[in-house]
Amino acid sequence: MAVVVIGGHSRNVGKTSVVAGVIAALPSYNWTAFKVTQFGHGRCSLNGKPCQCATVDHAWAMTEEKDRSGKSDSSRFLTAGAKHSYWVRSAVGKLSEAMPAIERRLNEAENAILESNSILKFIQPDLYISVLDPAVEDFKNSARQYLSRADALIVHKKCGHQNGFNQNGENGSWRNVLLKLKHLPVFSIHEPDYVTHQLAEFVEKRLNATVGGRG
Secondary structure, eight states, rough: EEEEEEEETTTTSHHHHHHHHHHHHHGGEEEEEEEEEETTBBBBBTTBOOOOOGGGSSSSSEEEOOOOOSHHHHHHHHTOOOSEEEEEEEETHHHHHHHHHHHHHHOOSSSSEEEOGGGGOOOOSSEEEEOOOOOOOOOOOOHHHHHGGGGEEEEEEOSSBTTTBBBBBBOOOOOOOOOOOOTEEEEBTTTTOOOOOHHHHHHHHHHHHHSSHHH
């Protein structure tokens, strides 16, 4: 079984689009997909809405997506061709409590792809790719923490900088973030094409090398 994790330095940088793109580009892997969302104080892990009921029952929740309309992120995974799609929600710091349920689904999967940074605290994927957009200044702590484990970077192409970065491989607004790009493959993307032929080929070759390809 192959396990791929797609992370990113912030919200709304295209992580979901990359997951959907990989699923669509490599349909023979019969992916089981996971969208992992963590909520802070005052948000309910059952539905993501404002909530004051921070009880044990609300520490985490996982729902299998059945809707194929593409209206939600987990639905987009099904639309792209995933065999199964799950939305995992947990309170910040409580993802460990959801891991037994996630691991059961992983054990049932032919191959799995997960949208998350924090999941790397609990699993060692066969491939971890981080999505970076130089136009977005925010940089998640989880992305900083695990960036050194990335096998490749997907970088939004911006005018004026090669791969969106300056000559030192850094975005000026990320002064405290050391991006070690020299040893990593970097795939430049232009919206709305988040998964290029070159990226899909890289993913498949890496999985063939590490786990023998499909199944």
